[in-house]
Amino acid sequence: MRIVVIGGSGHIGTFLVPRLVRAGHEVVNITRGTSHAYADAPEWQQVRQVTADRRREDADGTFPSRVAALRPDVVIDLVCFTAESASALIERLRGEVGHLIECGSIWRCGRSAVIPTTELTMTPPFGEYGIQKELIAQLLKEETASGGMATTSLHPGHISGPGWLPIGPLGNLDPTVWQTLATGGTLRMPGLGAESVHHVHADDVAQAFELAVQNRDAAAGEDFNIVSPAALTVRGFASAVAGWFGRTAVLESVSWDEFRQATTARFAVQSFEHLERSPCFSVQKAHDLLGYTPSHGSLETVLESVRWLIDNGELAVDRDLVA
Incomplete structure (x- = not known):
């Protein structure tokens, strides 16, 4: 498949992009061009690099069309921070992309109440970052539930x-x-x-994204905590x-x-x-539906x-x- 990764030159992408190439996918990385992967890997030589300023292009409404023009089968968005940005991408990709996978955050949950916390026992978020990540997760679930595009959100802990x-x-x-x-x-x-x-190792987060790609039907319309054991x-x-x-x-x-x-x-x-x-989160759902087993x-x-x-x-x- 052709997979477009938005923001693939950072913590997660350092491990995810080589994984996707090794799995046989054609990978396109959309990057601002201001950072590089934290670790070298020969697989990067096979990756097409596209430079774009997402913040500016989101503001002028051109970014979703830039992504669509790459004709991806799957889009993995690692750097979406507002519901407005996510909504614009969903609207443009609907009917053209088979699977949209967004990177969220465990901060979409507020103060721990039941531990380990599951996707069903979260408390409401607070703070703009967490609130926006939860809004994005709900947008994605609603998109799939209404018969639209297959979507998934993954919510890592403290990526290290x-x-x-x-x-x-x-x-x-x-x-x-x-x-x-x-x-x-x-x-x-x-x-x-x-x-x-x-915490969670960046490579374990990458593992979860790869598993979501591999198990689209199980991942569609779902949200997952992604942390260490x-x-x-x-x-x-x-x-x-x-x-x-x-x-x-x-x-x-x-x-x-x-x-x-x-x-x-x-x-x-x-x-x-x-x-x-x-x-303090549970990964039982990710394990049961995706086969996620953190290695670190x-x-x-x-x-x-x-x-x-x-x-x-x-x-x-x-x-x-x-x-």
């Missing part, structure tokens, strides 16, 4: 892998958290440390990271006010947004990312201490 900093034990991207744990310093954490985060609590995550460096984690519970005073506004917001939700656990995924960052001089900790 070699090449970028993962969400850390405090639910943020503060590099000093890793340094504190690596050197045996005291890590001040907001709350009791029972809050959770739920298990979430991590803040306390358990921090303790494991310290152990990688031969240390025992020294953790101090503090109030959110105290935490905010000791870090930057950016990192405090990141921590609150992640830990307030405390995601949360800790394994994060360790791979941390090792890459250290090896490439992007995280200032002693490489020799890493387990």
Whole structure:
């Protein structure tokens, strides 16, 4: 099949595009041209690259026709962030494309209530990003249910892998958290440390997209959580990271006010947004309908990312201490 991937040069596309080529598909990657895959693969030589500014072309209404002009059998959209953008794409591709697969987010769910959370036990989202992702998922389901195009939405957790900093034990991207744990310093954490985060390796997300392509009938009209086999609590995550460096984690519970005073506004917001939700999701539906079986656990995924960052001089900790 001819598969058009929108935004295939990022975290997911780094692993997804080579997978699709190896499966025998003709792949076209629509990209802004400002980034490259995080890992080299010979399959990229067989991929047609199309440069486009989606934001600008969405604004002037030309982007959906650009996609349709490529005459795809399947469209995988990794960078859709508004219901308006999704709706325009659906309207233009209806009757011309066999399957539209959108990348959502576990943030389409609000604060965890029943854990692990399934696609049926989610709470309403909050925050514009999560609200838009849920609106997109509902648009897709309604399109298929009404007899229109086959659609699917996949909702990854905290996507991690070699090449970028993962969400850390405090639910943020503060590099000093890793340094504190690596050197045996005291890590001040907001709350009791029972809050959770739920990672997923980028290649496991890519696996899920490939499975959705392969199992169109089972995937049509459905939405799926795509995460690692298990979430991590803040306390358990921090303790494991310290152990990688031969240390025992020294953790101090503090109030959110105290935490905010000791870090930057950016990192405090990141921590609150992640830990307030405390995601912990089930992948049973994806396993049952698509055969999704994540190959990487949360800790394994994060360790791979941390090792890459250290090896490439992007995280200032002693490489020799890493387990």
